[in-house]
Amino acid sequence: MKSTTKKSSWKYWLKEFCLALVIIAVASYAMDFYHSSSAPKGKAPEIQTIDINGNHIDVNALSKQGDPVIVYFWATWCGACKWVSPVIDWFANDHQVVTIALSSGDNARIQSYLDAKQYQFSVINDVQHPVSNEWGIRVTPTIAIVKDGEIKYLTSGITTPWGLWLRTRFS
Template sequence: MVNDVQGDKIDLLAMSKEEPVLLYFWATWCSVCSTVSPSVDFMSAHYPVLSIAISSGNESRIKHYIESKGYDFKVINDQQGVISKAWGVSQTPTIFIIDKGEIKSITTGFTSPIGMWLRLLMA
């Protein structure tokens, strides 16, 4: 278990037991992420979403960033890139679909809202 920038405890395995989870690796400095994040935020109204902000500053900076954009998805700060390295993420954005603790899909780069939706439905 880990805490998100909002202070909530997060358990990815528990989240994925009931329905698929969209796990989103992104960064505040990533230009492609700025086009994908609104779609991820839209998906968070329909499916559980957990995001990992890679090397994007301290928690206060990330919290301010997501609040200024109006995003509602949960964010874990990966300031040193430890979590992203453990998951084998080498580029942003990267999206994993996790269902019942298993990785069902991985995409990197731009992903459309329809692409995310279909991957979640197929999980």
């Protein structure tokens, strides 16, 4: 009698786990849909500017050089970014990554933050918000995948390394 109770208990928790995964997936998709409604689709708005280290960056030109470009909108004060930024930093080792800091202070403050967290990715400081306004970004963190000058994927919120890798591969 105990073995059937264990089997039913195991099946019950497996069903509950699967249901939770479905609910999380649906909620995540709904949040992406809601947050991306004001964001551009199709051709990526131009990002041609200088990062905080003085390097010239042209996202659309980079996106036409093979691999897609990961465009990451974040902020030093963003709670969810503390989970996503390490993923982005890890991807910056092998992928083209451009990050845009929103409402995060001056370049020295951002550099101090990067140094404290030991992040190596380059940063565009969007002080007057021209980039985020043109892109319609209102939520951090937001990640866009740009390939051949086109936005292939746009998501807001926390993502995993596996999720980001899949987005870059199938974009």
